[in-house]
Amino acid sequence: MSADEMNSARAPQPGGYPPGAFLAAATVAVPDLVTMWIEDAILALTAVGLVVGVQSTTGGDSGIVFGQSPSAGSIVAVGSAVDVTVGEGLPQ
Numbered sequence: 001m002s003a004d005e006m007n008s009a010r011a012p013q014p015g016g017y018p019p020g021a022f023l024a025a026a027t028v029a030v031p032d033l034v035t036m037w038i039e040d041a042i043l044a045l046t047a048v049g050l051v052v053g054v055q056s057t058t059g060g061d062s063g064i065v066f067g068q069s070p071s072a073g074s075i076v077a078v079g080s081a082v083d084v085t086v087g088e089g090l091p092q
Contacts, residue, residue: 025077032072033065038086041065045082053081060087 028048033041042052060066067085070076 027075028078030070030072030074030082033068036065038063049078051081053083056085057088058085059089062087062089
């Protein structure tokens with residue numbers, strides 16, 4: 001490879017950034033946690049590289065996930081947090 005070829009290979013591309021300057025972040029689909037026990041929901045999240053974010057509570061069966069954000073099927077970056085709403089009432 002000549003010196004000119006080497007210099008052009010390192011030259012900024014259109015937009016001013018060299019090749020590979022931006023690497024795509026790893027992404028994953030958020031699993032459906034609704035109706036799972038919170039312990040199982042945490043396992044489902046960690047299995048795909050996500051973490052539990054804010055845990056809020058609502059009436060309903062204690063320990064059951066009633067809601068989540070982002071919703072199931074959303075594509076998020078690995079390492080993202082998923083907020084859950086968990087029942088705190090007595091089991092029926």
